[in-house]
Amino acid sequence: MNKIEIRTVTVSEAYTNCYLVKNSETGEGFLVDPGDDEVKLFAHITRMDMKPVAILLTHGHFDHIGAVEALKERYHIPAYAAEAEKETLLDGKRNLTFYHYEQPVKVHADRFLGDGEEFTVAGIPVRFILTPGHTPGSGCYYLEENQLLFSGDTLFCASRGRTDFPGGSEAQIIRSIREKLLTLPDETEVLAGHMGQTTIGDEKIYYAV
Numbered sequence: 001m002n003k004i005e006i007r008t009v010t011v012s013e014a015y016t017n018c019y020l021v022k023n024s025e026t027g028e029g030f031l032v033d034p035g036d037d038e039v040k041l042f043a044h045i046t047r048m049d050m051k052p053v054a055i056l057l058t059h060g061h062f063d064h065i066g067a068v069e070a071l072k073e074r075y076h077i078p079a080y081a082a083e084a085e086k087e088t089l090l091d092g093k094r095n096l097t098f099y100h101y102e103q104p105v106k107v108h109a110d111r112f113l114g115d116g117e118e119f120t121v122a123g124i125p126v127r128f129i130l131t132p133g134h135t136p137g138s139g140c141y142y143l144e145e146n147q148l149l150f151s152g153d154t155l156f157c158a159s160r161g162r163t164d165f166p167g168g169s170e171a172q173i174i175r176s177i178r179e180k181l182l183t184l185p186d187e188t189e190v191l192a193g194h195m196g197q198t199t200i201g202d203e204k205i206y207y208a209v
Contacts, residue, residue: 001145001146002023002024002025002123002124002125002145002146003023003024003025004021004022004023004024004124004143004146005021005022005024005029005048006019006020006021006022006148006191007019007020007022007044007048008020008191009040009041009044011034011035011036011037011040011041011063011066011067012035012036012037012062012063012064012066013063013100014035014063014194015194016033016035016063016064016193016194017033017191017192017193017194017195018031018032018033018034018035018041018067019031019032019033019150019191020041020044020045020048020050021122021124022048022050022122023122023123023124025123026122026123027049027050027051028050028051028052028053028122028123029048029050029051029052029053029122030052030053030054030055030056030121030122030124031045031052031054031055031056031071032055032056032057032058032141032150032191033056033057033058033064033065033150033152033193034055034064034065034066034067034068034071035062035063035064035065035066035067036063036066036067037066037067038067038070038071038074041067041071042074052071052075052077053077053121053122054077054078054079054080054121054122055068055071055072055077055078055079055080056079056080056121056126056141056150057079057080057081057085057089057107057109058138058139058140058141058150058151058152058153058154058193059081059082059085059088059134059135059137059138059139059152059153060081060085060088060089060094060095060107060135060137061088061095061096061135061153061165062095062096062097062099062100062101062105063096063100064152064153064193065089065095065097065105065107066097066101066105068107069105069107072110078109078110078111079107079108079109079110079111080109080110080111080112080113080119080121080128081107081109081111081112081113081137081139082112082113082114082128082130082137082138082139083112083113083114083137084130084132084136084137085109085135085136085137085138085139086109086112086137087136088135088136088137088166088167089106089107089108089109090106090107090108091106092104092105092106093166094135094166094167095107096165113128113130113139114128114130115128115129115130115139116128116129116130124143124145124146125143125144125145126141126142126143127141127142127144128140128141128142129141129142129180129181130176130180131151131152131154131155131173131176131177131180131181132169132172132173132176133154133160133161133163133168133169133170133171133172133173133174133175133176133177134152134153134154134160134161134162134163134165134168134173135165135166135167135168136167138152138153138154138161138173138176139152139154140152140154140155140180140181142184142188147185147187147188147189148188148189148191149181149184149188149189149190149191149200150191151181151190151191151192151193152192152193153192153193153194154173154176154177154181155177155181155190155192155198155203156192156193156194156195156198157190157192157195157196157197157198157202157203158198158203158206159195160173160174160177161173161193174207177203177207178207181200181203182200182203182204182207184200185200186199186200186201186204187199187200187201188200188201190203
C-alpha cells in the first residue's frame with residue numbers, strides 16, 4: 001500500500017473540498033476538484049513539497065473547476081474527467097460558470113475516463129467509478145489499497161448531491177449510490193466534495209442497504 005498524505009483545502013463560494021494527495025515516497029501527487037483560488041492552492045502545494053502530476057475532476061460544475069486551467073498552465077499537467085462529462089465541462093450554462101463568473105469557463109480535459117477504468121497516477125492505483133445523477137458524467141475515484149473514495153457531489157455525509165441542475169436526475173443518483181458506492185467495503189473512508197468525511201458503512205443506514 002502506498003503511504004499518502006492528504007490535505008483538504010476549502011475553495012470557492014460553495015465551500016468546496018479540494019484534496020491534495022501526495023505519494024509520501026515519491027513526492028508526486030494530484031489534486032481532486034480545484035474549485036478556484038489557484039494562489040491559495042499554489043501555497044498549499046508548496047508547503048506540502050508536492051510535485052503535482054494530474055488533476056482529477058469528479059464533475060464539471062463551477063465550484064470544482066475554477067482553477068483547473070491555471071494549474072494546468074503552471075504545472076504542465078493533464079486533467080482527467082469522465083467521457084460523459086465532456087459537454088458539461090465545455091458549456092458555461094451546464095457547468096454554471098455563466099451564472100457565477102464574469103466570463104463562462106470551458107475546461108478541456110486531457111484524458112477522458114470510462115466506468116471502471118483503472119489507472120495509476122503519482123504511483124497510486126486509482127479506479128474511476130461513473131456515478132451519474134448530480135450531472136451526467138459525475139464520478140468518484142476509488143483508491144482501493146488506501147480504502148479511500150473521493151466522492152465529489154455524489155455522496156455526502158448523511159446526504160447526497162443536488163439533482164435540480166442541468167442533466168441531474170434523482171433516480172440516477174440514488175441508483176449510483178446504492179449500486180456502485182454502497183457495494184464498496186464498509187470501512188472505505190468517503191472524502192466528499194462538501195462538508196465532512198464519512199464511511200461507506202455509515203452511509204448504508206440512509207439507503208436501506
